[in-house]
Amino acid sequence: MIKINHLNSCEEDFYVKLSKLLSFNSTEDKSIEQTVESILSDIKVQGDEALIKYTNQLDRINVKRSSELEIPKSKWLEALNSIPENQKKSLELSAARIRKYHEYQKIDTWQYTEDDGTTLGQKISAIDKVGLYVPGGKAAYPSSVLMNAIPAKVAGVPELIITSPTPDGYMNPLVLAAAAICEVDRILTIGGAQAIAALAYGTETIPQVDKIVGPGNAYVASAKKKVFGTVGIDMIAGPSEILIICDGKTPAEWIAMDLFSQAEHDELAQSILLCPDASFIKQVKIAIDKLLPEMPRQEILKKSLSNRGIMIHVKDLEEACDISNRIAPEHLEISIEDPNKILKLIKHAGAIFLGKFTSESLGDYCAGPNHVLPTSRTARFSSPLGVYDFQKRSSLINVSRTGAIKLGKIAVDLALGEGLQAHAASAQYRINGE
Amino acid sequence: MIKINHLNSCEEDFYVKLSKLLSFNSTEDKSIEQTVESILSDIKVQGDEALIKYTNQLDRINVKRSSELEIPKSKWLEALNSIPENQKKSLELSAARIRKYHEYQKIDTWQYTEDDGTTLGQKISAIDKVGLYVPGGKAAYPSSVLMNAIPAKVAGVPELIITSPTPDGYMNPLVLAAAAICEVDRILTIGGAQAIAALAYGTETIPQVDKIVGPGNAYVASAKKKVFGTVGIDMIAGPSEILIICDGKTPAEWIAMDLFSQAEHDELAQSILLCPDASFIKQVKIAIDKLLPEMPRQEILKKSLSNRGIMIHVKDLEEACDISNRIAPEHLEISIEDPNKILKLIKHAGAIFLGKFTSESLGDYCAGPNHVLPTSRTARFSSPLGVYDFQKRSSLINVSRTGAIKLGKIAVDLALGEGLQAHAASAQYRINGE
Structure with a gap:
């Protein structure tokens, strides 16, 4: 039986205990910082030459000219036609839904004229050049390409460049297929801090971009932080979290699997259940023990659930909302009969999944809203990735x-x-x- | 005669020269970093006690209890009634215009329902608690209080807390008056990195906020960077810039004074004139020499104009727009007869001032748009401070x-x-x- 942290909100030191369980170790690695700094400065000074050197060395490939670092559009289309038909169709359906949702986020130029003829307004324009980092290798996520590229294209970004490393020459065909569907403009086979540097400073063959988005490992995150100011960046994500408020009327196995679907990301991912029904919490625990042995990613699940998972027995649903607001979760599932009843009590959350049929995974892939969301309590002041992240405003005064x-x-x-x-x-x- | 850098866009190495003149030295001071880090950690651990200690020491005052660090609302109203009537009225008129403009920026919650009953949307809410840093002493700027506080209040921020140091116990009455007009919620007499720490972590008497905005010195800027992630922050501003595109038909003295109005901020401020008419550039130089001796801040003006000022003789107005787009200026004055003719060529600028009657100073104080603008080429990817900086979005999926x-x-x-x-x-x- 897996042991998951259990709290009761009526305990006196509840918030002290909770805050300990929420914290995680995010010490910065000085050696990563130093490596990244020297890569950045080499690319800035030596351009393509250093880029080719680092790429060959770190991705174990053998490129001679920078032109070999680009994948021509014909290959993306080839990939799109080579993947299984059901996956192709699902990618296309998902892309269409994401596009439709994000169209609602677009804002337009406006202005008004005063009695004396003075005109005031705000001019909206798309960011000119955007770099989208896509992690490489087998763990590449095509859904992440859709979620980052589509809002940029809806905003009207004229030049959207994907960079993705090809370790040992391998490129995930699903990523190429997703890029083809999103109609990005270029794909470059570079990764790591060297890719971020090339996008931020430009080289002989790679144009300097205005903003860099997309997830990456510790080197990529560190490089993005360092080039911020020279270019714009999106948020640096922390570990992923889900918080489920349940009234005990959703099948316990559904809730167990929803907790899994967060915990399976990595060992630091956090799954939290808030429920006023003690016997339902027990049922969820039983379901977890029953389902766990069937899961291919059970080793990760065990670690994240036992170290970071939390079951909280709350007084009532109102208190659950209070606690949720303190946590400001990235994903909030309100798995109760009438979710709209307590929606108004929710102050902070990246995405809110309402009702028992709305599993987080539907939102992750295809409901329409973005899956790039504020983590680690930053939903108090920041928002899902959106079209607005690829538009900028200029004040107009006449x-x-x-x-x-x-x-x-x-x-x-x-x-x-x-x-x-x-x-x-x-x-x-x-x-x-x- | 003051010597100002002069370039001609047809020179072969024009862009190399230009880029040298645009760069400035922004080396980070390690000793400031260390001081800030120890202040942050002291406040985080010791709370009010450390806050009182640093405040007494750095502002040369003698406070015993943390309650003495708050200025009651009655004193703000007193200040509002004590300042000269014309200034009070101008502050109020300016606040009303800023409020009206920013109302247009508000966005609302939206949602749509699909044929199968699935509902998707975006919930907009104001950030809960915001800290607004206001530099202290005699160089305090009430206009900066208006420009930061009004968008927050238009967004609906329920708790807006000003922190401002009172060196030797002095508080600028214009700042208090502006705060009263903006109906902020609290004013605390703390400053420097210790104020940023108190807002970011909270103390026994100061609540943790969700976002910190407002300008400050190097210590404040460094502290804001370090607490980013724990709380949201606005952009860290670089030196202020103006770029004027003029067709030579605005009086030369007006243009000279517009260049001054940027250069008088500080020695790193940058004023740039782009004009296709060589004789007009000469006239502006003559006007500068004539007007300079009358200016109270002539020492600052001389330094910023001779080190950072640039006059560029361009081929035509279209080329001027190209060059301006490369610079992506904070303030762009299009001082030409039909400014709307070339407006569509402008890609990047924080605020655009159209026509010869629109001096930048009108926008700085009272036209309505915000004067907190992206500096140092960041207008390529970021926007003026606005209501949207105090609103956040949550995705809704049912x-x-x-x-x-x-x-x-x-x-x-x-x-x-x-x-x-x-x-x-x-x-x-x-x-x-x-």
């Missing part, structure tokens, strides 16, 4: 002759109050006129 | 019984393709039903 007199007086007062006389004089010129 | 069958099949295919069997099983349960 002050009329009359408006300049009215606004100029205010600006002069405030600028002088702040001791900025040139600001005041510049406004005063417009009051005086030519 | 899959119907029928929808679970349709979506479940796609999810099973893709999950098995990625080797995530629990994801597949969890979807399969919903296909099978109870």
